[in-house]
Amino acid sequence: MQDDKTGGVPIRTVKSFLSKVPSVTTGTDIVQWLMKNLSIEDPGEAIHLGSLIAAQGYIFPISDHVLTMKDDGTFYRFQAPYFWPSNCWEPENTDYAIYLCKRTMQNKARLELADYEAENLARLQRAFARKWEFIFMQAEAQVKIDRKKDKTERKILDSQERAFWDVHRPVPGCVNTTEMDIRKCRRLKNPQKVKKSVYGVTEESQSQSPVHIPSQPIRKTTKDDIRKQITFLNAQIDRHCLKMSKVAESLIAYTEQYAEYDPFVTPAEPANPWVSDDITLWDVEMSKEPSQQRVKRWGFSFDEVLKDQVGRDQFLRFLESEFSSENLRFWLAVQDLKKQPLQDVAKRVEEIWQEFLAPGAPSAINLDSHSYEITSHNVKDGGRYTFEDAQEHIYKLMKSDSYARFLRSNAYQDLLQAKKKPESEQGRRTSLEKFTRSVVSSVGFLPVSFLLVFAVVVSSLVVIFFGVGGSPVLSPFHLPPFFCECLQLLFERWICKRASGSHCSRCTLTTQPQAWAYVLLVRGQEGWTPPSTALGAVWWVHLLQLPGKKAIELYHKINWLRTIADLKKKKKIQISPVKHCGSHAALGHELILLCRRLLLCAEGGRAAWVLVMWPRWRVC
Template sequence: MESIVDRMQDDNTGVPVRTVKSFMSKVPSVFTGQDLVSWMMRNLDVDDQTEALHLGSLMSAHGYFFPIDDHVLTVKNDNTYYRFQTPCFWPSRSGEPENTDYAVYLCKRTMQNKQRLELADYEAENLARLQKMFSRKWEFIFMQAEAQAKVDKKRDKLERKVLDSQERAFWDVHRPVPGCVNTTEVDIKKACRMNRHSKMTRPNYAVPGGRISPSVSEADLHNPQESLKYDVIRDNIDVLRQKLEKRRVKISKVAESYIAYYEQYSEFDAFITTPDPSNPWVSDNTEFWDYEKTMNPKDIPQRRVKRWSFCIQELIQDPAGKDHFSKFLDKEFSGENLKFWLACQELKGLSNSEVQAKVQEIFSEFLAPGCHNPVNVDSRVAEAVRSRVETCPNRFCFEEAEEHIFKLMKSDSYSRYLRSDMYKEFMSGTRKKVRFLPSLAGNFVLSKHTSSS
């Protein structure tokens, strides 16, 4: 991609870059999506306009050029303006940035022109989270952001405008908008190093019967048995190398994660506080069965509703939480996402005789052209699901679409649900009832079972 971008930026044969003048301002160093698509069809081996748009969108998603009007990293074949990213922000040269860099950037944005560089909702949430995370050294981060803001003010107006857009596009790639695909999950530098390493001469592998070089073809081997031994040894060494190159986890970080987990769930430990309602299998209280029949929202314990805010899995696995979240999604006009995900979960537990009919039912309701409840998946995933449904329908046909929809609910709908008035009102309306276990509760249960036996 970088070699193509270098050709695009050539002064004589590249994409025409110009400064657009309007009535009140200038837009420097831009080109249109139509110019980009026509250049790729003229200079690359691309005959289809759709293929050129797909290639341009991939390059934009990796941060090599970006639209200046919005933050959706795609390419359109129209007069939308785009700008090339400076090479120091390319993925292969910048690597994965730290959270401190992101905190400095967001803090600097709050000091600049608020009308032009106002933080979005997800950026404001990230800033608050980072401020809580780096509370001890937030003063240092603030001072660093203040120094960068002063340096930016001394630059020329047009130069500052270009640099601001390039820096923001860089963070759109590395900290994308919730619901967008993050293309930087793989370390580009490590991939480049592995690619260079694979081109070098690798040492010979010792096998029973002689030493075989990795570059030896199967025709040079003595028999198929030696060929099989060579393949097994080569695959094992590649797997071992990949395991050794993985980043090691610090024991202190693991301990912090475990401590945070148990502190969060300590309130729900049955050895410390009794379940509310209590467990009918170890007590004579039948309140749990009566509640499950009536499902009165006012009788839901507040601790149970509080647990929904831990993660989306806690919310969905609770029947009351799933019902409440479904009502919220219906108000947001996205209730089909949860219905589709639940239908896919139901499909995995059906018998083989019912799978094919259920697959057709799910496809016709959520993914077929002109369906009643269409879910928001891209064309590639929809086409892959359609081909599987037509060729070999099974219980895992919708796996990619199911994963995409779940990530969409987790990153977008779930966070908005926790911030909504609907959840806050439900939380405040539930009953507060916490009963601590008496010191001899275990002896009581033991003596009860002993006497009954």
């Protein structure tokens, strides 16, 4: 580019009023030369390439500290080969201080310091206060040498020196191009290269930092150094390294596993109440039972259980059932110790030691001898990390043993399958209900039709053979029409199912029935007298779905009725039946209607029922 004979960039001396600007060219000439010789069609691309060359310091503007290329009449000058970045300069702060001092000694407008250069000079003067006299003497010597040079030569050299420091000590806000990889590669090829000094200062005080660091002598590579390098490289070969494919598979598996918990990938369920009108999330958080999705996350890793407050509570409850809850309590106590104020650390350390590790501790944990010795030694200091080794040992023990059994436990499986209902829906359970539920769960695989037949048969036998005072409520002659009506009901259900594919309105089952009461008029046999007869009616009530208060109230009412029955048997009170009409035929028909209205609580093919005696008598 500088050779005019081979078509380089034209370099000339520009004359102005009372002054000359030697050896300069314009930005337009450089851009045109790049487009012509490098076959560049876009001027913007040529300007960008010229800016990269200028940023490295090979071309620089003579009147600006910012090294950039402009396609206009701005004057540029080529850098001297001595200052090229390819020489791998690493100038010291001492050299920069000498350069700035030399600029201040020359009373010329073009050599005045910029604001950032004045600040750098003041900072270097404070850093090198002890040897500032030496730096000042070096600057004076350089000025005396420059004054002996020709005026034009001195003007060109001053601009080139300024451009050199603009590259290595750039203006604030500009990129330091000396941190490129090409220089690092050059240092790797020659790691013992001596740092060059611009002004020939080779004192030990030269360093990037004001702190005095003596330079290490240069020595040749010996056989021992080569052997050490060979040993190091062999160790690197034997080092276990993961393949990129395995790392990618691990990352993909992790992403897929947590995809449903990432709101950026899967919409949150329930929605965030801060960005929507749905407040279900707050209701779920307030509930005592965790969601199925939350419980599923506990199975990913042991850390997921420890991070979740509900997970820790469930895991602690499981450990209490296995008489090993002291492990988790110790781990939580150590975690809490790390968050305590400094004034309470020593006291808390002593409390943890006395509770879990001291001889005869109430909640002693199982530690190996090595961890116990280290912990015993650390207790004397009483720091936050006194129990670090013991905590790590207990963590590994719970992760390898207790955590695996927790995932296989019935408590975790019930939470995972969301079988448990909230406590408010369970209501008050009696021993009869528990027995009924156990029986129903054992025969849950039976069809609903079979359960219906079984319910009708058992209920009819109870009414017939456990009637009033040894007198049957229903005559045996009415049993054939009774069972015929039941078979007709089953046949109607089968027709409805075949016709519509589901139960008809007449056969609809409900999971939460109300407490239905059916009163059956009872007729005694001829010659029947009230004193010799017990209660003569049946009230069917589904207690399983009643709230707790209503169930208790009904329980007390039943006991009161039983007391009346006992008093009636002992002839201490008199009762009179409700006036009625009809015969045994009417009685059988009413019983058939009652059985047809039999309400079953069906859920997944299960059914449950309860019989409760209720009087149809008026107390006199």
